[in-house]
Amino acid sequence: MIEFKNVSKVYSSNGAHALDNVSLNIEKGEFVFIVGSSGAGKSTFLKLIMHEETPTRGSITVNDMHLEKMKRRKVPYLRRTMGIVFQDFRLISKMTVYENVAFAMRCVGKKNRTIKKRVPYILDLVGLKDKAQDHPSELSGGEQQRVSLARALVNNPAMIIADEPTGNIDPEMSYEIIELLSEINKRGTTVLVVTHEHELVKSFNKRVITIENGRVISDSGEKETFVAI
Amino acid sequence: MSFSSFGYLIKEGFKNIWNNRMMSLASIGVLVSCLVLTGSAVMLTVNVTGIVNEVEDKNVTTVYLDDNISELEAVYIGKTLEKIDNVTTAEFYPKDEAISAYRDVLGEEVFKNMTGDDNPLPHAYHIIMEDLSRYDETVKELLKVDGVAEVSSRSNVAEKLTSLSTLVTVMSFWIIVALAVISLFIISNTIRMTMFSHRFEISIMKSVGATNAFVRVPFIIEGIIIGLVSAGISIGLLYLLADAVLKAAEHILPFNYTPFTEVMWPIIAAFVGAGVVVGALGSMVSIRRYLTHEGNEILGW
Numbered sequence: 079m080i081e082f083k084n085v086s087k088v089y090s091s092n093g094a095h096a097l098d099n100v101s102l103n104i105e106k107g108e109f110v111f112i113v114g115s116s117g118a119g120k121s122t123f124l125k126l127i128m129h130e131e132t133p134t135r136g137s138i139t140v141n142d143m144h145l146e147k148m149k150r151r152k153v154p155y156l157r158r159t160m161g162i163v164f165q166d167f168r169l170i171s172k173m174t175v176y177e178n179v180a181f182a183m184r185c186v187g188k189k190n191r192t193i194k195k196r197v198p199y200i201l202d203l204v205g206l207k208d209k210a211q212d213h214p215s216e217l218s219g220g221e222q223q224r225v226s227l228a229r230a231l232v233n234n235p236a237m238i239i240a241d242e243p244t245g246n247i248d249p250e251m252s253y254e255i256i257e258l259l260s261e262i263n264k265r266g267t268t269v270l271v272v273t274h275e276h277e278l279v280k281s282f283n284k285r286v287i288t289i290e291n292g293r294v295i296s297d298s299g300e301k302e303t304f305v306a307i
Numbered sequence: 308m309s310f311s312s313f314g315y316l317i318k319e320g321f322k323n324i325w326n327n328r329m330m331s332l333a334s335i336g337v338l339v340s341c342l343v344l345t346g347s348a349v350m351l352t353v354n355v356t357g358i359v360n361e362v363e364d365k366n367v368t369t370v371y372l373d374d375n376i377s378e379l380e381a382v383y384i385g386k387t388l389e390k391i392d393n394v395t396t397a398e399f400y401p402k403d404e405a406i407s408a409y410r411d412v413l414g415e416e417v418f419k420n421m422t423g424d425d426n427p428l429p430h431a432y433h434i435i436m437e438d439l440s441r442y443d444e445t446v447k448e449l450l451k452v453d454g455v456a457e458v459s460s461r462s463n464v465a466e467k468l469t470s471l472s473t474l475v476t477v478m479s480f481w482i483i484v485a486l487a488v489i490s491l492f493i494i495s496n497t498i499r500m501t502m503f504s505h506r507f508e509i510s511i512m513k514s515v516g517a518t519n520a521f522v523r524v525p526f527i528i529e530g531i532i533i534g535l536v537s538a539g540i541s542i543g544l545l546y547l548l549a550d551a552v553l554k555a556a557e558h559i560l561p562f563n564y565t566p567f568t569e570v571m572w573p574i575i576a577a578f579v580g581a582g583v584v585v586g587a588l589g590s591m592v593s594i595r596r597y598l599t600h601e602g603n604e605i606l607g608w
Contacts, residue, residue: 128514130601157516168511181508185517190311233515 079102079268080127081236085136087122087292096122098292099136104270106236109263110299111279112272114289120272123289124241126266127270128162129153141236158186161230169214175201175225176210182229196232204228204258220251227258237268244275252278262286268274312521327501331529334497335371335537338585341486342541343548348479349574350549350567352472359439359472359566368446369400369459370432376454381430384454388432391452393445394520395435402428429456440469487585494533494589498526502597509597510605519598523591530590534582542575 080103087097097119104110104153114120125131126138129145138145141159148156169178176197183193201207204224214222223243230238240259242250256271256278263269273279285299324331370388372381378401386398389433405428406421421427438447447460512522549567556564567574597605 125602128602151519154513154516156516157514162514168507168514170511172507181511181513184312184315185512185521187312187521190315193311229515251392 079106079108079141080270081137081139082126083137085126085133085138087119087126087131088134091185092144095292097126097133100289100292100294101136102287102294104268106268107263107266108299109269109284110271110283111282111284111286112289113274113276113279113286115274118272119292120289121241122292124239127239128160129156137225158233159236161227161233161235161238163223163226163230163238163240163243165245167214167219167226167246169222169225169229171214172305174211174213175206175217178214178225179228179232182232185232188233194305200228200232203231208304218251219247220254223251223255224245224258227255231262231267235267237270238262240269240271242273243271244273244278249278256282272285316521316524317528319525320532323501323505323525323529324532327504328495330500331499331533334493334533335540337493338490338533338537338582339541339544341490342581345483345486345546346541346545346574346578347548348482349570350545350565352476352479353565353570354553355468355472355475358562359468361562362439362468368434368436368442370397370434370449370455371457372430372432373453373456373457374429378430381453384452385432387452388434388449388455391445391448393437393441394449395437398433400431400433402426402430405431439466442466487581489580490585491589491592494530494586495592497533498530499593500565500588501529502526502593506597506605509604513601513605522598523594526590527587527595530586530588531583532586533586534586535579538575538578538582542571542578545574546571552567 082102084102085097085100086095088095100119100123112120112123122131126133126145127140129140129148133146134177136146140156143152143156145156170181173181179197179200182191183196188196198207198210201210204227206221206224206228209217209221214225218224223246227238227240227243230240238259243255243259247255252275259269259271260282286299287294287298288296374382376384381399381401385397385399388394403426406426409428434449436442449455449458510524546567553564553566556562
């Protein structure tokens, strides 16, 4: 699903080594926490997966696509294989909950008929069926993040990438969001959660990859074969 | 692209204009001014050229023959004159006719004895030239013909009109070029504003996998709509304006002016075409920045 081979990233603007020779492998259907303090290289890691940045060295494969030599016009098709959840929700304030989710389907050219069937189903899945006609400002942080999650899910991606999804919501709600992600994971979607909340990570028994100073310093789920290399 | 998507994108284009209506209005205003000026330049060129042609048609050059030439010889010379390049017609003007014309003006008594062989006037030809700008070389050719004594000098008005016509055509051309560039700049600036206010949506669109073409379409449609609306308004304005100005001009100088309705369709076609092209081009120029950037860079975070 995601394969990093000896990946390094140096930003040309300030010469900072954001990632230093990182190799890791995430299989289809896994649930992985990426942890580390801020500036450790987590954001760079995500940007490389989304192809917002290209690696300075090494090779990256995501959903069978080789990113280091990917053409610009192919990038949208890579993005369609992943649903992205942001820390700040990134909901469009003048659209209703329904419209925000439908927007993601419109963007990839889905038919009106398909949109009308799919959006209510997804809103039901994240427990927001009754809030479809509300605007984001009328919702709590946790609810907004669930809308964001619904939007990420609606195009049926092979994986969900959540960047600090609990960063802007209170702890109880945080727990709920991770539960929901865990539920989605059980249906076969690969889930990648970037966070710095160790307490939250501890309460779920999932694979945890820790990044510090641009290196992977621990990986609870690392396969034996991988260690041997 | 599916039908649903296309309908959605067109709706978004209209929404952009409405949400950004002050800027849209401003650019429609500027575009309308540009198009009305362009149309006025075209109308001016068409009419000045029309007037010059009309004057050329009326502009008769008189060729006087030698005194001792008989009527029969004169007819023969006439044939030679007609063959000269740039001469459309050569109409014989016998001296009898000339003297009776003088008599009509000055009274019977004065020219009483000047009939028949006593007529002191020479035979003449009235010549119409095809192209007045070649007047001088044609006169040289006329004077070379045996039996031609003199050629009347050219009308001053025609000379001035010809140079005016050239001046107006050249000026109109450059005015139109300058205005086209200004319009392009204005539209691309308006679209840039819209894109700036939509940068958040654009970043989301890209993160969920919208293609660049998809992101671009509403903005191109916005540009095209601005172009089309401006074309419509300026055609209406020109229609009213040209009518009023030409009516006023007819009172001062009675010429057969070309009315707007006669040249309307090519102008409408050109305006609609220009509106679409300028709108589309202007928006494409300003979209580039947002399509070559990714994620937070779009938002400037």
